[in-house]
Amino acid sequence: MINIDLRGLTPAPVTPFTRDGRVDYDAIQRLGSWLGSIDGVKGLVVLGHAGEGTFLTQEEQANVIRAFVKSVDNKLPIIAGITGEGTEVAALEAKRAVAAGASAGLLYPSHGWLRFGYQDGAPQDRYRVVYEESGLPLILFQYPDVTKATYNLKTLLDISAQPGVFAMKNGVRNMRRWDTEIPVIRRERPDLQILSCHDEYLLHTAFDVDGFLVGYGNIAPEPLIEMIKAGKAGDYVKARQLHDRLLPVTKSVYHRGSHMEGTVALKHALVARGILEHATVRSPLLPLENGAEKEIHDAMRAAELGRVC
């Protein structure tokens, strides 16, 4: 029995860097302790896309997990992105995450699948082996329908029935699939926690989920927690108000050329909140174009997301 409750907001924190590119552990402490202090935040997923997890060395990955565990005083589950390409490599990564104090893992698809697709049964095997070898409880990660790494309904049902899998982060971004598959998954896997990661479509998915697992949770945890509550209550008017309030931020962070740029934008927005001092990222991320920083700060002001420290 896995005892991790993510029914609420689970932000995926960025990894702050110093200006010369080292991991900034003081900033992790500020970010983690702030997020961890907010009622309705249920856990943190570190080393994900927003966390630039694949840009870190193995030693840095372990240290980042440890630093976030410390930042929340061990009171919230710290969940590690597990991204290794090969299944055995991912299992070793999961074992290192356990040793560093992670309570669970968000298991990414093997990267090559994005381009080439996968053999039938390979995703099920990946989840089985990583769990059996590491003992790390796992979140199933559904990639967008436009990628070849997306899982069909049968694969989702198979994986979510396997030991160790307790939640699904769904970012399918195909509303036909969302509308038809979520009810089936709910019916067939009633204990599975279903979390939306549609940063740019949160209003549209809020009514069907147990919570959000999003990079967006770094910068706007308070209204997102309200939106999750409104979704659960079936209160469209309230959810729509929150969506409209956040729209300038959504546009300036997530309507960019690439979802990857969202990570750079998140760091600018965290400067606006007083948590970070600058938006340094690691290659292959690059600084945003001239004017983007001001646009993001203006949007944060318009959405009444001010400094917290």
Ligand SMILES: N[C@@H](CC=O)C(=O)O
């Ligand atoms: N929110 C994005 C990026 C997260 O990893 C997604 O949909 O997967």
